[in-house]
Amino acid sequence: MNLGNNYPYKALKTTPFGRSDAFTRGGFAIMPHATAPLSLMLCSQGCFMRGSKFLLIVLSLLALPLFLFATYSIYDYLAFPEADLRHENLYIVAFMVLYGLFLFIPYSIAMVVGWHVNTLKLKLISALPFILLLFCAVFVELEGVPW
Numbered sequence: 001m002n003l004g005n006n007y008p009y010k011a012l013k014t015t016p017f018g019r020s021d022a023f024t025r026g027g028f029a030i031m032p033h034a035t036a037p038l039s040l041m042l043c044s045q046g047c048f049m050r051g052s053k054f055l056l057i058v059l060s061l062l063a064l065p066l067f068l069f070a071t072y073s074i075y076d077y078l079a080f081p082e083a084d085l086r087h088e089n090l091y092i093v094a095f096m097v098l099y100g101l102f103l104f105i106p107y108s109i110a111m112v113v114g115w116h117v118n119t120l121k122l123k124l125i126s127a128l129p130f131i132l133l134l135f136c137a138v139f140v141e142l143e144g145v146p147w
Helices: 037-079 087-113 120-143
Strands: 010-015 018-025 028-030
C-alpha cells in the first residue's frame, strides 16, 4: 500500500510468535532478517571456518606420506653406505620437501584465516608433518644436496 509519498507502508503484522515489523510491498511481507546481509556474512564465515579446519586436516594428511617416504629414503641412505646410487636417496628427500612446500602454502593460508577459530591442539597436530619435513630438509642440507 502506497500512501502517495513513495515510502512503503510500515505495518505491524501479527504472527504466531507475536507482533513483528514487516515492510509490505505488493501484497507480501519482507521480513527484516531476510534482507540483513550480516546474517549471510556470519553464515558464510562460519561455514568457511569449519571448512578451514577440514582443510588443515586434509593437507596434513596429504603431507604425512611425503614425510614417511622422506624418512624411508633417509634410512636407506644411512643403512647402505656402499651403494652406488646412494646420493639419489637424498634427492628423493629433497623432492619430498619441495612437494611438502606446495602443500604448505595453502596450509599456511588456511591457518592464518582460521587462526582464532582453530584450537591449539589442532594447530600442533596438523603442523607436525610439516615440521618433520623441515627436519628432513635440514638433514639433506647438512649432507650436501645442492638445491
